[in-house]
Amino acid sequence: MSAVPVTPVERVEVVVPVRDEQDLLGRCLTALEVAVTRLASERPGIRCGVTVVLDRCTDGSAGVVAGFPTVRVVTSDAGSAGAARACGLRHLDDATAPDGVWVANTDADSVVPAHWLTGQVELAEAGARLVVGTVAPDPGDVDTGVLDRWWAQHRLADEHEHVHGANLGFRLDVYRAVGGWAPLAEHEDLDLVVRLRARGGAVATDAVRVLTSGRQHGRTPGGFARYLRELAASTRPLSTAPPVVGGP
Numbered sequence: 011m012s013a014v015p016v017t018p019v020e021r022v023e024v025v026v027p028v029r030d031e032q033d034l035l036g037r038c039l040t041a042l043e044v045a046v047t048r049l050a051s052e053r054p055g056i057r058c059g060v061t062v063v064l065d066r067c068t069d070g071s072a073g074v075v076a077g078f079p080t081v082r083v084v085t086s087d088a089g090s091a092g093a094a095r096a097c098g099l100r101h102l103d104d105a106t107a108p109d110g111v112w113v114a115n116t117d118a119d120s121v122v123p124a125h126w127l128t129g130q131v132e133l134a135e136a137g138a139r140l141v142v143g144t145v146a147p148d149p150g151d152v153d154t155g156v157l158d159r160w161w162a163q164h165r166l167a168d169e170h171e172h173v174h175g176a177n178l179g180f181r182l183d184v185y186r187a188v189g190g191w192a193p194l195a196e197h198e199d200l201d202l203v204v205r206l207r208a209r210g211g212a213v214a215t216d217a218v219r220v221l222t223s224g225r226q227h228g229r230t231p232g233g234f235a236r237y238l239r240e241l242a243a244s245t246r247p248l249s250t251a252p253p254v255v256g257g258p
Contacts, residue, residue: 019131020110021057022049023102023182027086027094028062031118032070034223035062039078041121049127056131061101062118065094071118091117091175092198096191099182111182119223120145120176129218130179139184139211142203143177144170145222166216175199177220184209 024042028035039060046058062075065086075083086097095115102111112134116122133141144166149157164172178199188205191198206212 016135016137017107017109019053019056019112019134021106022059022112022114022127022131023099024058024060024114024116024127025095025098026060026062026116026118027065027091027098028067028071028075028118029065029091029094030067030069030071032074034119035071035074036077037121038116038118039075039081041123042116043078043080044124045122045126045128048124049131052128053131057106058127061098063094063098065089065091065097088193090193090195090198092191092202093193095175095198096193099185099190102182108183108186109181113180113182113185115175115178116220117176117222121148121221122177123218123220126218126220129215133213133215133217134179134181137211138179138213139181139209140203140206140213141179141218142170142173142212142214143179144172144216144219145174145176146219148221148223151223166219168215168217170214170216172214173200173203174220174222176222177218178203180206184211 024046026038026042031038039062042060046060049056049058059082060080061082061084063084063086064072064075065088072083075081084098084101086094088094088097099113112131114127114130130141146166147157147160152160175198184206188202188209190202192201194201
């Protein structure tokens, strides 16, 4: 991918923003445990940590995280996913040079595959400075009609055009160079990706696809849940559904 020398990944940090996700957080963290274990097995020289940012939580999310003693907990009153993600990264120590740190991002209502971290590290060490992964709704949460409409509008393949905070990875030094997550109410993922892509080294891939909740009432006004809700209300024939570019 890259003809120039690439700094080896010495450390992987996963950041998960949480806002009242007690019902789904456990499965998210369980899947991350599996991914971390696989990375440790295949790449024992890479340090790995998971940080959960409890952002204005009023439910039992803190109690769920307590069941995962290796997970680091940060509390935030930011009130937005982007600001919460940024808060998690600000709490990292500087024991590793930022160009050797890979940051993997997902959401509390999502389930990563076992190879999620090893796959991102392979891409990073091949020259990627940004990995934009795909997501798919959990078919157990979505009725058949909505699921059919979603798949009709999505091409999940390498070089795809979708952006999801639930499946992003990047080098820490490049993240800092572009100013980091913006404290936006929504679409903070698209905003950051636009800035990161301008620095080069972006890879859009379906190789590390993440499963995300198919709920229709989420934590942001215009996020994935709203998109699924609009699909549920749509009467447009599947054959004429427009493609979705750069969004859910």
